[in-house]
Amino acid sequence: MSRRTQKHANQRLAFDARDSRERRLAACKRFLRLEGDMIRMRHRGGESGLRIARARSGVIDVLIERLFEPVRIQLPTGDDDPRVALVALGGYGRQELCPLSDIDIMFLYPSDVRGPALKQTQELLTDQILYILWDLGLKVGHSFRSIDEAIQEARKDILTKTALLEARLITGTATTFEAFQQAYRNDYLKENAREYIAQRLEDQKLRRAKYGDTVFLQEPDIKNGVGGLRDYQNTVWMARVKLGVNSLDELIPRNLLTEAELRDFDRAYNFLLRVRNELHFSSKRATDILHLEKQPRIAAALGYDDRDYVTRIEKFMRDYYRCAQTIYRTSRLLERRLALRPDENGNDKITFREVLRARRLERTRRLDGFVLRGRELTSENDDVFAEDPVRLIRVFRHCQQLGCKPDLELVNLIRNSTHLLTPKIVSTPEACRSFRAILSDVGRVYKSLYAMHELGVLERIIPEWEHITCLVQHEHYHRYTADVHTLHTIRELDRVFTDPDPIYERYRREIHEAVQPDLLYPVLLLHDIGKAEGIKNHAESGARIADPILARLGFNEELRAIAHFLIKNHLTMARFWQKYDLDDPQTTAAFAEIVGDADRLRHLFVHTFCDARGTASGLWNSYKDTLHTTLFSNTLAYLKHGGAVHHHEARRFEMTKQDLLSRDLGEISRDEVEAHFSLLPERYFIYTDNDEIALHLRMVHQLLKTIITTDAVGSLHPIIDWRDDLERSLTVVNIVTWDRAGLFYKLAGALSLAGLNILSAKVMSRSDHIAIDTFHVVAPGRGVVQSQRVMDAFQKNVDAALISNRDLLPEIQDLARKNRDRLFGNDDNPLLHSFTPRVDVYHELSLKRTIVEVQAPDQIGLLYLLSKAITEAGFDITFARVNTERGLAIDTFYIEPSG
Template sequence: MNKVPDSLHGRRSIIDRRQVADALNDQLAGLPDTTARREAIVAALRAALAVGREEVSRRLAANPTRGRDAVTSQAFLMDQIIRILFDATIAWLYPISNPTASERLTLIAVGGYGRGEMAPYSDVDIGFITPYKPTEWTEQVIESMLYALWDLGLKVGHSSRSIDETMRMARADLTIRTALLEARFIWGDRTVYEECVRRFDKDVMQGTARTFVAEKLAERDARHKQMGDSRYVVEPNVKEGKGGLRDLHTLFWIGKYVHRVRSVAELVDVGLLTRAELSQFQRAENFLWAVRCHMHELSKRAEDRLTFDLQLEVARRMGFTEKRGRSSVERFMHLYFLMAKTVGDLTGVFLAHLDDAMAKKGRRYIPAMFTRPKKLDGFVLDRGRISIPDDSFFREKPARMIEIFALADKHDLQIHPNTMRALNRDAVLIDRAVREDPQANALFMSVLTSPRDPEKVLRWMNEAGTFGRFVPDFGRVVAQMQFDMYHHYTVDEHTIRAIGLLAKIEKGEFKDDHPLATAIIAKILSRRVLYVSVLLHDIAKGRGGDHSLLGAQVAEKLCPRLGMSAAETETVAWLVKYHLLMSATAFKRDLADYKTILDFAEVVQSPERLRLLVLLTIVDIRAVGPGVWNSWKRQLLTELYDAAEEVIRPGHKQRGRQERIAAKREALSQRLGIDAKAFEKLVKRFPDSYWIAEPDHILEKNARHLLAAGRSDLSIDAQPDPERGATLVTVYAADHPGLFYRLAGAIHLAGGNIIDARIHTLRDGTALDNFLVQDPFGGRFDGPEQIARIKTYIEDALLNRQTLMAKLDQRPLPRTRAEAFEVVPQVLIDNKASNRFTVVEIAARDRPALLLSLAFALFQSKTMVHSAHVATFGERAVDTFYLTDLLGGKLESKTRLATLERRLIEAATNTAGEMLDVNAFAMSS
């Protein structure tokens, strides 16, 4: 039988039930009718609930890390409220002088409330149990109590069943069975409760332990998958996520179902936890409950996702401060992830204990398929899992802590959880001698570069603490979060996922998503260089400097230890140093500007480095998190790779600019199939820069658009571009300096988000502009109503329909998650990156209409935008513009550049409404 612990101190300062009940009874005695009495009951309970919650909140503020006390106090408060309500209901609203056997009722708490745990805004999960079918009296009491609880503003999860019905439903439904497993008597007829408990044990639990365990573990796995299947997501779900409270609860449910324990402490008595593991369980649970209680209080609702804005506030509430260059929130989240890891470790050893206790001789309680290897170098098999023969095995030879993972990888074996516990315990024995042991390093490299599943085994190694001890630089990034919206995982989890992605690409599992990577990975000359560079690319994060440069220094020291040659070491260090170069070039520079390609190729220099760099870049981006990789990024990286490979390839004879233009013109002529005279008239309108900038399929679309437009002054086209995962919006119009920001404003109002723009001025003074547009979440913007809307809004913007422009100033900007972050705007102006243009790069906090604000600032500065490139990295947006002055020259004047920088900083800081003057917007042309 569960009950709220007697150790809860100062109960009466939370709520004094007798005092509240006596006062209420005195008041009710003087009220003549049921309606007045019901209102008085609710008013008295509302006041008592408010006072109690305030006291619980005060205690949490005074002891912000004592989560267990907070949830126990909250459950105690709710118990007393329900008891007072029940007594008042049957005494004053529906009194019954001589109840029959059927007119009995018991109230039980189920679920977390049944354990005596309740966060401030958790549901109140209760059950009304009757011995037989409910009578009119029991239905009246139940209905009255529920309405009163709802009037108190409580979210009530409830059921009303007879004992027979309860048993029948528990047998059929795992959720109901689990809830009843933790049923606790609150108030009412105790004999009904005791009969219910007896029947549940006899009719439901008896002989079904194996089934229950299998179902709960399957349920847990499905929940993990839904929550991202990692305990290292940077916005974790404290309740349902991997390594969260629900995982701890699952262990208790299994222990209770199998051994009938009544408390977590009793898990020690039945051999499912050791004393040390019980301490870890209670410490992790206390911490997670404290975090969840603070989240509820801050949100004023049942919020279980630890979002970025909550992380800041919870860290402050729990007393974390900046230390050794790490912010308070990073230190708080580091501890959170260590606690989540503890939960994972406890799950493993708990299930091992359960397996050992309940398995039949020679069989596993939790089955698994395995093959028996012939040679294990002293290690043994324990029902298909690799284990150690005795407790001193690792202490005798610490290098075995690396060897066991190599054997697990080689023979596709799981590691026994008891052995994982020994690894966690003995990892401190991995010292310099072990780290410099050539055999140990060779074994580690065999795991890292395994053709099987290196991600799985490296994750085990990390969970055991062995990885960080053997590679101390990696140990520094274990459980290290990156407080931004771009990275979804901690640094160690991101790195391990990237290695796993590389292995999958090598096995051909991502042919559709990564055709380029799949095609070239077989051509690389050194797999070891590639895998080690992926391991080390982020290893210097969190050190207060450029992690690329610092990481290259780590590589220069570590690679020789791993048995790599001087040439291999140099290549790894180069890859780590330049691992962001390819993405920065592809996403923030104009690939049609030939100098961009030449500058990139000058750094890369060799085909092998180019192949290695593109593979590293792809897995780095994809391992950031779900939804970060898309077809647009794939196309840009492929374009850059192809262009650079053409320059770098040995023996390459560079095609001249005019030759490339002539080749594109010839290809376009064949595609269009129009007569030579009409074709010549069309293509004379295009400047040479246009032919270089656009790929063949865009040239064809633009040509057909112009032919269809005829003599029209304005023509707008929008077509889905599945290859890029976006919609190509083409606008043909009279050119003028305000054109770009007008188009940006119209596309924003239509609900689109510009991810790339190429602006072309034709030889007859007209403009042909191509925009790639997605929705604000990076999805496709190609619904029929979206296409129609974007065309209408652009036409309205260019025809000076002032009412539309006013909407831009009036439209409220939605709050975004990015507002939790401080991003100081930065403007970089480069006159060397292009031979023809001034390249301006602006980094700022991402927000709706940012591009529009920047475009307006460029218009104010009397510049012409020739191309725009938009990249977002979580809360950071990096927008790059290729500009000239109104006469087509670079921006050279220092005064003018300073003014441009100032305006762009203001545009990045202020909202669109603050930047834009509606009248100027409407009238400029």
């Protein structure tokens, strides 16, 4: 605590028992505000993250001490003295309070204190300390516990164990705290050290898995994420319990950490603390997620002053990722060393059975300067790479073939030897062969490339790779940096070859049909290499950058040509099925024209799948898989049949007509079937399932029947049919009604008011002005519609809009206001606050369609508003595709002039 803070407290916080609670609260508010401003100034002046966190802790210490002073004289005395100690726990206990951190306090007393004296003490402490802290707006967690109770709580879960491990006396009876320390640290923890270490390692494993086992998230969690503050703190806790040390400095003489490793470890931790302090200073509520929209502001506040917005973010985030990598790497190293090291108190006893088992695992095999022991590879000597630098590549090939991994010493040796991989060495035929061998071992590539990237070898083989390392992708749907996203796509390709999950089955079958199945590995590795030059047009620049890389690695001209096509067009297939009407023959023909042959189509089919699944969890679903597979199947058939496709479609039209004429359709006459086929365009029958055509016939028949059986108003009621598509996890809503101006947007509005999300829509009108509109919808949570209440609400809203001609806009706006904060106005959708809506209108020559594309933050009734605007501008909508990712809507409309 600084002398200035102490002096300020003496002036502002001198209380006695006669002071009112209001006076104390007002004085505390002024003290906190002034001290907070001072700490903020020190932070802005560049003071280290740790010093700022300790300063904040010191301020809270003073505050609690001064609030306790008038309480102390009111406590029972003599034999009833509760001998209470006010103890800081967790981050507050280790004096690392960031500006909005929780403050955890334990009111500790000896186990023999009970009865009225204890109750009186608890009431005084609650009323005169806790209530004031809460009224100050501080987030305070508290507990009242005896020494025995505290230790019993520690037995229940690891969080309490760790919080108590960092217990620190703030004020109160020191002997009570010392008795607790003796009982907890010296007795309980020593007896349970091995159990604690095992629990901490398991906790680390689960926590890291939650964040994808990577530091390279675009929006990292500074505290709990991989390579975050918690990784550093975990090593401190393990070392304290295992070895009884109070500081990581004490690990150096024990040969568990070098001075350089500790210096880098501490420096990285300080950087993350400084980032967290800034995040808290710039936020209204506690958060540890470094959201995309906050990164520019935080970067500028921390001194990254590049005028270019993107460059500023990239420099800041590269520093963040490097520090997180240092913490992750060093913490894993220490975890391993601490787990293997015997306890200082000798509690780790090794049995004879364990010795025998260890010796069996120690059976060795020597190859190429390395030694295989069990499932770990080590080097025969420290000069193994100096003797032959290409071993820095071959070592990963050995691990790939043997199913092993390098041990800790070999990992460090690899990392410290990468400078040996000079451009001359990596361009040798032997080095290229070794790397290509790694890429061609289908189903086992990801782990090798991930390790090569982590240890700095990959960027020595492909220097261009360094430019996308730690690169934040300014696209709303990406969760990972460009390098990690790329590696995740390769993990997906491994799964295509090996995973028994049915989702991979179709892709496995098609990639095995390709001429060169393993070519997708280098293609995926380089597919986003162009992002180093910017997101826009990165596919084209990536193809240009990749070609000389593949040439250097020894790929022949034919394979490079295929790779060039795949990288240049790696976004094309998804663009087609996300935006265009797959039932339109022009869509298939246009895409087939781009692809050219079945082999490229198969590669692109699998590439698009791996690219999407490697982008973010949840981005791929059964609906998208169906769209993707439909485009693939249609295009494959087109490429196989060539010019005969149109003849095949004409035959199918006739076969469909004959099938419908031969069916028993009840009251529906042959003339009605003939009329249906003559009143609709031919493509409707080619790409609509026969059963669905029969459904539409029945619905049209029912609509026409209402003219005879009901009054004029009754004949205006639309005919509605709900069908669940369990394979795609959606519901198909067919509506048949008389065509009229604004029909599409009114139906879309009614669906929105019923609480449904629209995925796609198709509009078809017979020449006798009967409209057949089909919507693919999902209930909230993206599932089939099972609620009759929702269906009734839709019917009610449709009747109101179509028959009563009621404007649904006010109701939609009211619903949007009620749901905005709950659904969209939170930090899970940060782009909603910064994304500028975009509208593109163009004529797609290959499809012979006029298309409107809209990108905008999603909101209830967005499709209603867009389609209403299109209608009022004098256009009809014939097709709509609706796509929403992380709160951002990307909608496509086919339009035609009205009338």
